[in-house]
Ligand SMILES: Nc1ncnc2c1ncn2[C@@H]1O[C@H](COP(=O)(O)OP(=O)(O)O)[C@@H](O)[C@H]1O
């Protein structure tokens with residue numbers, strides 16, 4: 018499929034997934050444009066993680082399609098899948114490798130958790146990795162072991178690793194849920210900056226509504242597996258909040 022300028026970075030169309038007969042997400046459709054930061058909100062169990070696993074190709078939907086830059090995310094090693102970078106709540110770094118080595122894993126497309134592989138990377142790969150560390154403000158920590166970095170720094174290394182993949186879309190499932198408020202703001206500001214400057218799309222689930230309102234361009238709300246709201250952040254008001262969380266206790 019030819020990619021045209023206004024093709025969304027992500028287009029989910031009618032995506033459904035059930036586990037043992039219980040629907041986790043139902044008929045979910047939404048899109049993420051270039052230079053757009055979309056926050057996904059919803060109470061616990063609403064289906065956010067299931068949706069994110071479908072968007073990254075880790076889980077095959079029962080129904081519907083996920084397209085990345087117009088190309089269906091299909092096979093495990095397809096181009097579309099490589100162009101989606103994932104950021105996790107628990108960072109998922111290799112603790113005993115340094116920051117640079119962890120970022121280089123983004124050039125591999127997977128994490129090789131053994132030493133001695135650094136020399137297999139070309140000079141250009143190593144330069145890309147250093148450039149990505151600089152982008153997240155951690156060039157000085159390039160040779161520091163991952164497990165000696167703070168949580169916020171570890172998440173920024175994970176974002177550098179995502180960038181090293183040269184993605185068109187970054188998918189982040191609760192990326193600040195394990196961080197203190199200061200580090201959370203740092204990570205979300207970084208992601209928003211990347212959206213603005215690199216032209217990637219970001220789709221990010223968040224537990225705190227106020228963070229979504231502060232950083233997202235658009236809010237997609239899931240309730241019981243369905244899209245309950247999909248609106249520009251400026252339109253997200255009390256009614257939208259109630260529509261989404263109903264009687265569930267506020268997050
Ligand atoms: N691997 C799985 N096996 C069985 N049920 C699952 C699995 N993953 C998720 N679910 C169920 O799907 C629903 C949505 O879960 P999830 O996507 O994790 O929601 P959220 O991330 O919004 O909390 C829940 O009812 C959950 O129990």
Ligand SMILES: [Mg+2]
Nearest residue numbers: 065066067190
């Ligand atoms: Mg979840």
